[in-house]
Amino acid sequence: MKKFYITTPLYYVNDQPHIGHAYTTILADVLARYHRSLGEDVYFLTGTDEHGQKIQHAAEKRGVDPQQHADEYVLHFTSMWEKLHIKYDGFIRTTEKRHTDRVKDVLNDFYERGEFYMAEYEGLYSVSEERFVTEKEVEEGGFREVIQLKEKNYFFKMSKYQDALIRHIKENPDFIIPSSRQNEILGFLKKPLGDLCISRPKSRLKWGIELPFDKEYVTYVWFDALLNYITAIEWKTDEACFNKWWPVDLQLMGKDIITTHAVYWTTMLMALGLPLPKSILAHGWWLSGGSKMSKSLGNVVRPLDLIDEYGVDPVRYFLMRDMVLGLDSTFTMDAFIRRYNSDLANDFGNLINRVTILIKKNFDGKIPEPGEFNLTDKELIDEAGRIPAEIHLLIDALKLSDAIETTTSLFRKLNVYLEKKAPWKAVKEDRSPKSSAATTMYVSANVLLIGARLLSPVMPSRIKDILSLLGSTSDNQAGYDFGLLTPGTIVGESRSPFPRIILDD
Numbered sequence: 001m002k003k004f005y006i007t008t009p010l011y012y013v014n015d016q017p018h019i020g021h022a023y024t025t026i027l028a029d030v031l032a033r034y035h036r037s038l039g040e041d042v043y044f045l046t047g048t049d050e051h052g053q054k055i056q057h058a059a060e061k062r063g064v065d066p067q068q069h070a071d072e073y074v075l076h077f078t079s080m081w082e083k084l085h086i087k088y089d090g091f092i093r094t095t096e097k098r099h100t101d102r103v104k105d106v107l108n109d110f111y112e113r114g115e116f117y118m119a120e121y122e123g124l125y126s127v128s129e130e131r132f133v134t135e136k137e138v139e140e141g142g143f144r145e146v147i148q149l150k151e152k153n154y155f156f157k158m159s160k161y162q163d164a165l166i167r168h169i170k171e172n173p174d175f176i177i178p179s180s181r182q183n184e185i186l187g188f189l190k191k192p193l194g195d196l197c198i199s200r201p202k203s204r205l206k207w208g209i210e211l212p213f214d215k216e217y218v219t220y221v222w223f224d225a226l227l228n229y230i231t232a233i234e235w236k237t238d239e240a241c242f243n244k245w246w247p248v249d250l251q252l253m254g255k256d257i258i259t260t261h262a263v264y265w266t267t268m269l270m271a272l273g274l275p276l277p278k279s280i281l282a283h284g285w286w287l288s289g290g291s292k293m294s295k296s297l298g299n300v301v302r303p304l305d306l307i308d309e310y311g312v313d314p315v316r317y318f319l320m321r322d323m324v325l326g327l328d329s330t331f332t333m334d335a336f337i338r339r340y341n342s343d344l345a346n347d348f349g350n351l352i353n354r355v356t357i358l359i360k361k362n363f364d365g366k367i368p369e370p371g372e373f374n375l376t377d378k379e380l381i382d383e384a385g386r387i388p389a390e391i392h393l394l395i396d397a398l399k400l401s402d403a404i405e406t407t408t409s410l411f412r413k414l415n416v417y418l419e420k421k422a423p424w425k426a427v428k429e430d431r432s433p434k435s436s437a438a439t440t441m442y443v444s445a446n447v448l449l450i451g452a453r454l455l456s457p458v459m460p461s462r463i464k465d466i467l468s469l470l471g472s473t474s475d476n477q478a479g480y481d482f483g484l485l486t487p488g489t490i491v492g493e494s495r496s497p498f499p500r501i502i503l504d505d
Ligand code: ME8
Pocket: 008, 009, 010, 011, 012, 013, 019, 020, 021, 023, 024, 049, 225, 226, 227, 228, 252, 253, 254, 255, 256, 257, 284, 285, 286, 287, 292, 293, 294
């Protein structure tokens, strides 16, 4: 059986999740559901990043101990994922023993094998990014709270892997997606790569994994957190499990943390002698009011407000449909409502109502027996037959927005077909089996079923209701063949799955 291991970043528990975090996690969930629907063995991992300065500060601000803070804040994430219908297979917290023990093993191993050295470093340090930055980076902007710092620390000999990393990126075009990010990383690697400072003196930061070989220091939060992708799948503790899942198939993240993954993480794996991830995908940012939606900027949209008002699935749909792979996207309520009304209420929702009501009223609520297909019927049937393969290719290429648009275009074609065949008129003449109206309703219900199934990973809960409304039972759950709804299948009564949102000016 083919396996598919997919990860999200581990989110900092310094604040509650917003639409940006929800986006990456929903994307992973949609892809995981999609791969499961193909019969693959899927492991979907997410979790929380609980050490480091950000968490220490957040805990200090609340006047609680960092562990207590993390224990409370992790619940905001797990409950949010539950509300968003995220079906993960693994959740890892970096304060768990199964993680910290393995991080200490790596630290000891690197120390003994001479991958680390100690040196005094003086330079500019970004408090918000928790790393030393160059003058050029500061000039280019984007860093807050930059201070001059002189400190003795441990360094990982990252620079010695520079050539191997460049070679790997060039030889594996799917390693960093999209290609714009690959070019960005190759550009970054044109300059000599420095070594990575992996420790923080306890005098400055207490909240982290203590270095097993020097009690005066804790581990740099990124060196700790990145290792979750292997500690969660039992690296060193269950060989069969680890070998089953590693190397990871797809690591998702926003473009803000592509360097830490493509450079730090990758060189750490090289030093560990482990195979590299097959693909790492960096998506764009959700913007709000013209800038990146971010906890520290305070311009965030909270998913809960939207879920409470419009339901989970429309939120999932909007986020997946409106962000084009690799590009930024602006979140506005106006865009959300426009998208909802046009795609879900008009195209999809009306279609469901039309088809089920016509069948209910004219064919005793059962899929009628079709007669001969004419050219118009055949055109639509052919189109519906082609679309699943087209969508599979788009999803494999991670073009989720295009895949969704292709499904919506099938619904639009079905609406055009209905207008052309006007079954509401035809039934007045003849509503017997094999009549023109019967054929139209048979074709429509079956095409609708194919489109709905294709949207199931995106809107699992409402699609489940819609499938049962169409009389789709467990025996015909799988597959996208035309004609799975056989004559006689009982169709339910639609209760407008996507009522139109009326805006009061
Ligand atoms: O960086 N638009 O955690 P984090 C889109 N702990 N995605 C966004 C977003 C936005 N405006 N804001 C956040 C960390 N994200 C580290 C990761 S991994 C071992 C450690 C998403 O809580 C996006 O996936 O700051 C981004 O990369 C991630 O949240 C950053 O989450």
